[in-house]
Amino acid sequence: MQKPIVGITMGDPASIGPEIAVKALLNEKIHAICRPLLVGDAGVFNDIISRLKMPATVNAITKVADAAFKPGTIDVFDLKNVDMGKLAFGEISAMAGGASFDAVKKVIELALAGDVDATVTGPINKKSINEAGHHFAGHTEIYAHYTGTRKYAMLLVEENMRVIHVSTHVSLREACDLVKKDRIIQVIELLHNGILQLGATNTKIGVAGLNPHAGDSGLFGTEDDGEIKPAVEEARKMGYDVDGPVPADTLFSKAATGTYGGIVAMYHDQGHIPFKLTGFKWNAEKKQMDSVKGVNITMGLPIIRTSVDHGTAFEIAGKGIASPDAMVLAIEAAVQLSKHRIKQQNPA
Template identity: 80%
Template sequence: MKNEHKPVIGITMGDPASIGPEIAVKALLNPAIYELCNPILVGDAGVFEDIAARLQLDAVFRVVRSVSDTAFQFGIIDVYDLDNVDLAQLQFGEISAMAGEAAFASVKTVIELALADEIDATVTGPINKKSINEAGHHFAGHTEIYAHYTNTKKYGMLLVEDRLKVIHVSTHVSLRQACDLVKKDRILEVIELLHNGLISLGETNLKIGVAGLNPHAGDSGLFGTEDDGEILPAVEEAKRRGFDAEGPVPADTLFSKAATGYYGGVVAMYHDQGHIPFKLTGFKWNAEKKQMDSVKGVNITMGLPIIRTSVDHGTAFEIAGKGVASADAMILAIESAVQLAKNRRKNLQPA
């Protein structure tokens, strides 16, 4: 039954040739999700119906054209239908402009719905950047799409999995460019985004560890000047502004401490510096079965005027349509979106 007090969560299809539709449907077959929120899938209804039939998932769908038409009833999955995929042309695991256009349209639609206050938060399934670009949309990823359509200039990618919370100074750029982007002002900006993100998640440990860029955090300039010249001044300024920040800390020791909860959150200098330890924590590979047993981790875009969480894994084209994809990360992303929406609602209430 529809509950006005539960946050309305818009969940995108992701790339229709990927595991995105599968994990979205699997997540909404979990009755616990409907106890937490009012979920609605956004994408092509035919894609969801097709994957459910192929995998013999016990799913029933209700096609809607507006959020107001939804019932939010467990056992019947509401789909905001964009009707933009030709199933006869869709091939699992293949890059195509059609799939890219469909994935992009679902993302743009949930952004519009959130900006119009028709939904309380957005959750995104995995997209393929090449398919998106082949469709004519030249973005590096979800984060940049959201920043563009919400006119956001200061933003960051926050990864959350149990005790480990990591935000990045840079993400989808070359390693060479990432080093050039390690600048005091950006680092300070990201420390503030992380601090605000921890509060929005309801965390009480606000101690922030800031990673060094170079081996041994530069070792007093022996292995590069960025740590002493850019990172340290940013940390010192953050402390002057009242943030509980520490660094630069050599990355090879920082993350082992962070995984125990010593830091409430960590600032990584570039994509892989943060993603590798994060995925070692949340991704469990089964060597015997040659597949992931579990894929956990949530990606939250900080700094936006709307809430966006996402699975922190890719399209997994190699297993698309096979029924073995785990919905763990999608469920966690929905749970995080609910928590953020509730905290935002609480903060907006008059004192």
């Protein structure tokens, strides 16, 4: 089986995105499992390679067929959309936002056309993108819009911790209103499919409660008994192995021990905070991250999209100390999802 072509966006050019992309491609195992193609501005990658004295050369192309796909060569689908004279590390700008948005849009186009088998996204700055006139809350919403997808969800993965969200980029007040039976069932289905696509075998799913103590029989809110519990009961009738609502303050510790193959969080921070405590390790002595692990997968799309689950880290951009761990994991996850998709299409 031919190795999949993975399109990888540069992220915000003023961020650590270009640095971690190049570092990931210099990892021998990446070329062993896929054919990586960066999407963005070739000048940005030439600059970071020169600045950090990395052992790589850029092959700027405008057609996927012209990629070399060999170690030490960084193939870049060149969009020529960054003025290097105006680019400043760590600064929000419409230019940088526009360039990062263009890279995401292009990699989606390449995937829909079948020119790449999977996509991986580097970190973007939402304010920069909005200043460029693109009013999206994040990558997930961009992908949903340009693929015409209505039923989708964000899945975070780090070892045996898999967390999917009922809602993500909305206010906390709105998130409470979005806790509805049908949406919860939909997300349970997406999570179950994601677990299987990632090659895991534990399909038991834990569903978080929304309120403290999962509402404590209605003492602290009605959503747990009125929306979450009926969703869990219906999901069981559909054949899913699911628990809930489980108080969120105990659910994640159970998940960390492997009790669940995946968990459903009701809103963004409920899932992200415990997840990042698992994958993000700060070295107080060195005053830098030892590791930044975690993969963000958008479930429900007609194409494969994975991403690093960290931000732009403007404060360390261009310094050469950014960890490529999450980018390597995101590429590995994209390859795994691609293999699963090929098997589904060719059951043999």
